[in-house]
Amino acid sequence: MSEACGNEPFALQVLGDSMEPEFKDGHIIVIDPEAVVKNGAYVFAVHDKEYIFRQLQIEGENYYLKPLNNKYPTLEISGLDQVQGVIIQGGGVRRRDRKKYE
DSSP: OOGGGOSSOEEEEOOSSTTTTTSOTTOEEEEETTSOOOTTOEEEEEETTEEEEEEEEEETTEEEEEOSSTTSOOEEESOGGGEEEEEEEEEOSSGGGOEEOO
């Protein structure tokens, strides 16, 4: 993972609706830069020099960042070196809305 993110988990706020309905605008996600990256994981990655939050799809030797909202395009990345971390927790302000991922 990138040294820019460090090794400790960190939290970010979801901006926009590209990952709805699972992750709503304003939800907080916790990202672990040291977590195992695997197919289907929700990841924090770099695409065209910008940070992006998507679901990782691995098809053979091809890697894609897929939004959950079909209004947005699936993006191809060159490899797992663009993944900065894996989302390990997310949700809204209410405890019942929080979920763990891994």
